Amino acid sequence: MTAGTRTTYLNEALLPLPFCPGCGHSAIVRHLDAALVQLQLDPRQVVLVTDIGCQGLADCYFDTNAFHGLHGRSITYATGIKLANPDLKVIVLIGDGGTGIGGHHLLNAARRNIGITVLVFNNLNFGMTGGEHSVTTPPGARTATTRQGHLERPLDLCATVGVNGAGFVARTTAYDKQLPALIAQAIQHDGFALIDIWELCTAYFVEHNRFNRALLEQTMADLGFGTGILYQHDGPEYSRAYRDALRDQRGQPVMPPQPLVPRYSSPLTAPCHIALAGAAGAKIGSAAAIFCQGAVLSGLWATQRSDYPVTVRSGHSVADIVLSQDDAFHVDTTPPDLMVVLFSEGLKKERGRIAHLSAKATLLIDAALLPVQTAARVVPLDFSTTRQKKETWALMALAALLEHTGLYPLEAFREAAALRPAFAEANLAAIEAGLTLLT
């Protein structure tokens, strides 16, 4: 033995292990220790991640890093650790209970091919809470919650992760003398690795089912569950694949500002609330944003609050805008001073507010939607002869609004509409077309 060679990764001062006499957990822990000895890893580069279940006590007995958490969630912490530091050897010790409650994480870790090693301490039942059935309990087995014999099919953990992308998958028992070498191989595998290690729970499963090692192996065979290495292939490990895929993003400007330099002015004297109501998919929000940007270019302060249903391109879309000369983050809480209503969806949503508009308010509305009940002054917008697409109608109507009210200069609106070069031409054409809407 050379100086510095480790003969164990267990903290011998804390032994013996806390498991029941004959429990397979003790054997697996010893095998894991033997695997670590074989690999001679720096213990500071090893993280044992555990969760709830008797196997979750094991991390306390190792002189490595340890992260112990909630039932079935060990795979999530392991994933986060590996993502943040791909150089670490991250080993999850999970029970069959954990693979049930954390099945979603197991499946996705395999699918993602994150480079963690999952050792399943599979004793076919819940040992810590009193011998209840788990997702791996064989059919017919008696447990605290299946007293007449289990009616469900057990989860084939290896097949499940195997067909979903895991690159190293094996099944064996805690009594397999080759287990240390197998665990070492799993730890050395670059991507996601899982070993389903069957064992005996002497406190419950053995007692309830007169179970033994021969029956354990027989059950595997009866179920047609293969043993040994069942899947083995290489694929890009996720934490490195992520870094490789996004390397060219590095150093790109982070959230570059989109400055708006005021160089127009507005005659507005008091905060003005403008509601623009229309249909989802008709670029109501985009038009409202351009309108607000035009206001900012005119020295005004704008807020734009949106209302929309959970659907995406159906139903209404409403933007409530407040323009003011002060920067008080005014958000609309009073009835609109100006309202623009387009499309049947906009009218349907806003009939109530339209009916309650005051006589001082102005309603610009697609003439085709008239008549409506309102005290406001109605300004019909004539879209009947336009050849503009409906996605531009909101911009058109806002151009008409500016022409009608003089809230701020049209030139500022045009400048805002041209801010995104790809849309400039279409937007400017819409604004010009909008100026013909007032009859």
Added chain:
Amino acid sequence: MREFIDGAEAIARGALDAGCTFFAGYPITPATPILLHMIRELPKVGGIAIQAEDEIAALGFCLGAAMAGARAFTATSGPGIALYSEHIGLAIMAEVPVVIVDVQRMGPSTGGATTTAQGDIQFLRWGTSGGYPVIVLAPTDVYDCYRLTQRAFDLAERFRAPVFLATDKDTGATRATVESARFERVPVRARRLADPAGPFVPYGVERLDDVPPLAHLGGPHLVRLTSSSHDERGYLTKAPPDLDRLNRHLAAKIEQHQDEIALVEADLQPGAETLLIGYGITARPVQEAARAARAKGERVSALVVRSLWPVPEDAIRAALTGVRRAIVAELNLGQYRREIERLARDDQEVIGVHRVDGTLIGAEDILAEGGLA
């Protein structure tokens, strides 16, 4: 320089300026824009941003990453906070710094995805087993979204604890003109790491309210982290003295530093009879109502609470001093009003202005409720 941006963008900028290096989240309206910003922006600074398989995994990834050296961040809405619950507990118990945004939507349950509310205010405080304290900040506008996100990162490091930003659909998604120069950059402290040369005791503290220095997984020390009741070395324990010390420590490290965490804006008028109180999206109408009432000759004070938990009790008591009544405006049926009632004297009336119909409270509603209109 002026810009026209929303709260989500300001939160993302705040996180990036605070040195965030890791984000994991799961799409949920109305918090998704933060996920999208972080997915797009974090790789530019060499960070990692990932969509997890569910919210439980999202926060689990963050906690693992934080202990491997990342500054971790996540964002969700009420139904996601429900799924975060067990990992909020882990962050408290294992003392993991993490910043969690709750862009509140209407509840209960799936509620109204695109409808604003402030119904999670007590849920955030009491949302995990055990009842131990957390820190919750509430931004009032786009500037606050930027500033308080950074403050949240700073407090997460200071206290090795989960820190929430409680915003809402309309604070997160409303776009507003901002003057970029007023984006106040808050210095975010460096992570306090254990001396690489010295002995390391994972949860060793001298005084109950001390915060143990942290060591990263993969660093110079062997690190033990656990969600289970532990002694100062991070080993499981059932020994009453260890449990008592641990649990009192988890409470003391936050509660004894209320004043350090407190963020309130008190606009007190001498001789005021009425104190108006708001937070988040109701801050602005409270301040507007105070101005309007004063213009009419009423004597009115206003208090905006930006640190909801721990309750800034001293500041609230000071603001309550001398008034006959307090009026609390919030988009729920009186969740924070309970805290004000607890702090008010018996002869002080506490009135709520509450809305749960998805519309906002305006200054006029507060004035009407207070007979100040």
